[in-house]
Amino acid sequence: MRDNGWGTIGAARVWVFRLLVMTKKELLQLRRDGPLLLFLIYSFSLSVYISGAGITMQVKSASLVVHDGDRSESSRELIRRFREPTFRFEEEVPEPKVGLERLDQGAAMLFLNIPPRFHEAVRGGEPIALQLQVDTTNAAQALSAASHVARIVGGVSTELAASRLAATAGGRVDLPVVESAPRVWYNPNQDETWFQSIAHILRMITLFAFLLPAAALVREKEHGTVEQLLVAPIAPLHIMLSKVLAMTLVILVSTTFAVTVIMKPLFGVPIKGSLTLFLILTALHSVTTAGLGLFAATVTKNQAQIGMISLLVISPMFLLSGITTPYEAMPSWVQSIMAVSPLRYFADITYGILLKGVGLDVLWDSVLAMVLLGGFVFGLGLWRFYKQFE
Numbered sequence: 001m002r003d004n005g006w007g008t009i010g011a012a013r014v015w016v017f018r019l020l021v022m023t024k025k026e027l028l029q030l031r032r033d034g035p036l037l038l039f040l041i042y043s044f045s046l047s048v049y050i051s052g053a054g055i056t057m058q059v060k061s062a063s064l065v066v067h068d069g070d071r072s073e074s075s076r077e078l079i080r081r082f083r084e085p086t087f088r089f090e091e092e093v094p095e096p097k098v099g100l101e102r103l104d105q106g107a108a109m110l111f112l113n114i115p116p117r118f119h120e121a122v123r124g125g126e127p128i129a130l131q132l133q134v135d136t137t138n139a140a141q142a143l144s145a146a147s148h149v150a151r152i153v154g155g156v157s158t159e160l161a162a163s164r165l166a167a168t169a170g171g172r173v174d175l176p177v178v179e180s181a182p183r184v185w186y187n188p189n190q191d192e193t194w195f196q197s198i199a200h201i202l203r204m205i206t207l208f209a210f211l212l213p214a215a216a217l218v219r220e221k222e223h224g225t226v227e228q229l230l231v232a233p234i235a236p237l238h239i240m241l242s243k244v245l246a247m248t249l250v251i252l253v254s255t256t257f258a259v260t261v262i263m264k265p266l267f268g269v270p271i272k273g274s275l276t277l278f279l280i281l282t283a284l285h286s287v288t289t290a291g292l293g294l295f296a297a298t299v300t301k302n303q304a305q306i307g308m309i310s311l312l313v314i315s316p317m318f319l320l321s322g323i324t325t326p327y328e329a330m331p332s333w334v335q336s337i338m339a340v341s342p343l344r345y346f347a348d349i350t351y352g353i354l355l356k357g358v359g360l361d362v363l364w365d366s367v368l369a370m371v372l373l374g375g376f377v378f379g380l381g382l383w384r385f386y387k388q389f390e
Contacts, residue, residue, distance in 0.1 A: 015235075015238075018233075018234050018238055019238055019241060019242055019245070022234065022238050022239065022242030023242045023245045023246045023249075024246075025242070026216055026242055026243050026245075026246035026247070027246050027249070027250070029216065029219070030212070030216070030246065030247075030250065036212075036215070040208060040212075040250070040254060041254075043204045043207075043208070043254075044201075044204060044254040044255065044257060044258045045257070045258065045262065047200065047204070048197055048200055048201060048204075048258045048262050048263065049262055049266065051196050051197055051199075051200035052193040052194075052196050052197035052200070052262075052263070052266070052267050053193065053266075053267075055196050056192055056196070057140060057141070057192065058141075058144075058192055059086055059141050059144045059145045059148060060085050060086065061084065061085060061086075061087070061088040062086060062087050062088065062109045062110060062141070062145040062148075063088050063090050063107065063108045063109050063110070064082055064087050064088065064089050064090060064108065064109070064110045064111075064112060065090050065091055065092070065093055065098075065099050065102045065107075065108045065110070065111050065112075066079055066089070066091075066092050066093070066099075066111075066112045066113075066114065067092070067093050067094075067095065067096050067098070067099050067111070067112070067113045067114065068092055068114045069113070069114055069115050069116045069118070070114055070115065070116050070117065070118035070119055072118060072119030072120075073119060074118055074119040074122045074123070075114045075118050075119060078114065078152075078153075078156060079112075079114075081152050081155075081156070082112075082149075082152065086145070086148050087110075087145075087148070090102070090107070090108055096111075096113050099111035099113065099133070100133070103133060103135045106135070106137075108135070109134065109135050109138075109141075109142060109145060110132060110133070110134050110135070110142075110145055110146070110149065111132070111133045111134075112130065112131070112132050112149070113130065113131035113132075113133070114130060115128065115129070115130070115131070118130075122160060125164055130153065132146065132149055134146050186355045186356050187355065191267070191268070193267040193268075193269075194267060194268075194269050194270075194355065197262070197263045197267055197269060198263070198269065198350060198351065198354060198355075199323045199324070201255065201258055201259070201263070201350075202323050202343065202346065202347055202350060203318055203323065204254075204258075205251055205255060205282060205285065205286065205346075206285070206289055206314065206317060206318070206342075206343050206346070207310070207314055208247070208250075208251055208254075209247070209248070209251060209285065209286040209287075209288075209289035209290050209293070210289050210290065210292055210293040210296075210310055210313065210314055211293060211306070211310055212243075212247035212250065212251075212290075212293075213240075213243040213244050213247045213290040213293045213294055213297070214290075214293035214294060214296050214297040214300075214306050214309075214310070215297075215303055215306055216243045216246075216247065217239075217240070217243055217294060217297040217298075218297050218300060218301075218302060218303050218305075218306050219303065220239075221297075221301065221302075222301075222302055222303070236382070236385055236386060237382065239385075240294055240381065240382055240385055243290075243294070244286075244287055244290045244291075244294070244378075247286070247290065248283050248286040248287060248290065251282070251283075251286050252279055252282060252283055252286075255279070255282055256279065259271065259275070259278075259354075260275075269354065270354065270355065271353075271354055272353075272354065272355060272356060272357030273352070273353035273354060273356070273357045273358060273359060274353065274359065277353060277359065277360070278349075278350065278353045278354065281346070281349050281353075281363075281367060281370075282346075284367070284370055284371065284374065285342055285343075285345075285346040285349075285370060287374055287378065288342040288370050288373055288374030288377060288378070289342050289343075290378070291374060291377030291378035291379075291380065291381045292313060292342075292377055292381075293306075293310075294378070294381035294382075294385065295377065295380055295381035295384055296309045296310070296313065297381075298381065298384040298385050298387075299384070316338075316341075317338075317341045317343045317344075318343070320334055320337070320338050320341070321338055321341045321343040321344040321347055322338075322344060322347050322348075323343070323347050327344070340373065342370055342373055342374065345366040345367075345369045345370045345373075346366075346370065348363065348366045349363050349366050349367065349370075352366075
């Protein structure tokens with residue numbers, strides 16, 4: 001019995017040693033792949049900074065042109081309310097058709113047309129309409145800008161109504177007012193760089209978790225070394241698992257660098273939860289996504305095909321997993337399809353740990369889904385790897 005135990009321990013040590021040797025081989029091969037290594041470094045450094053500092057979905061400096069057909073005190077006061085940073089006053093056009101030309105040329109996002117007799121109607125209590133035309137080529141920002149305009153005009157109307165009532169009553173009038181006092185959680189300053197930089201990290205982790213192991217396996221097939229590995233004293237599991245472990249280690253180091261060197265000091269992204277837990281679950285997501293990449297590598301013959309397969313698989317995950325558009329706003333059938341996307345669960349985990357500071361007691365369902373999905377996908381890739389060499 002004792003010999004048996006020592007024999008089992010010795011066999012396990014040999015198995016682990018071979019796995020470590022194969023993992024080291026994968027890291028050396030990645031180091032020799034200059035273009036891929038340069039792309040990896042860029043994606044987790046400069047690209048993170050550009051995505052956080054240069055991409056915004058909020059309305060800022062929306063270009064506005066105005067035709068003032070009244071040229072009165074009231075019209076000038078209204079125009080002055082369109083201030084930076086939300087709006088940028090471009091020019092006052094002499095005719096309405098010039099404003100439409102600016103919209104057609106893309107030189108302005110909004111065209112405000114103030115009609116004649118605006119001051120007279122306002123002071124006399126008559127209803128009068130303003131015309132606002134919006135270039136909704138960029139629908140999200142244009143509709144947000146239009147809502148800002150509606151609030152400005154609504155504020156002017158409320159002030160005029162209050163002043164007229166006060167004049168009628170011969171003094172100050174206290175009107176009933178419903179005040180909004182929103183409480184903003186997790187991002188009180190509504191700093192968009194937090195969301196953009198985290199979303200970019202999610203995309204890069206997913207992309208490289210899919211691409212790196214798949215490219216490493218296909219490289220073996222291109223160079224004709226897979227057959228040599230199969231006749232070596234190692235199991236097929238060593239071949240696949242070593243590629244996953246090596247690339248997961250690279251992704252973890254890159255993610256740690258991006259979070260601690262770029263996102264936290266430059267953008268102030270908080271790490272309210274456990275960074276260790278985040279890295280562990282990042283490794284889980286990398287293994288899950290790597291299973292998809294390894295399965296794709298078993299049905300392709302070269303790295304060009306892997307690139308095309310990655311576009312087919314990764315693009316829908318980026319667009320429909322909740323990091324580009326709200327997951328709840330998608331049709332129910334899309335939500336059902338994205339239930340098999342590991343990025344869908346990893347996004348909830350990342351925002352939960354980094355911004356909300358929650359732990360496994362809240363995120364257990366997402367973690368469980370990733371574990372089940374990862375086990376199934378990795379098993380499917382391993383089965384397919386065995387089948388192609390039978």
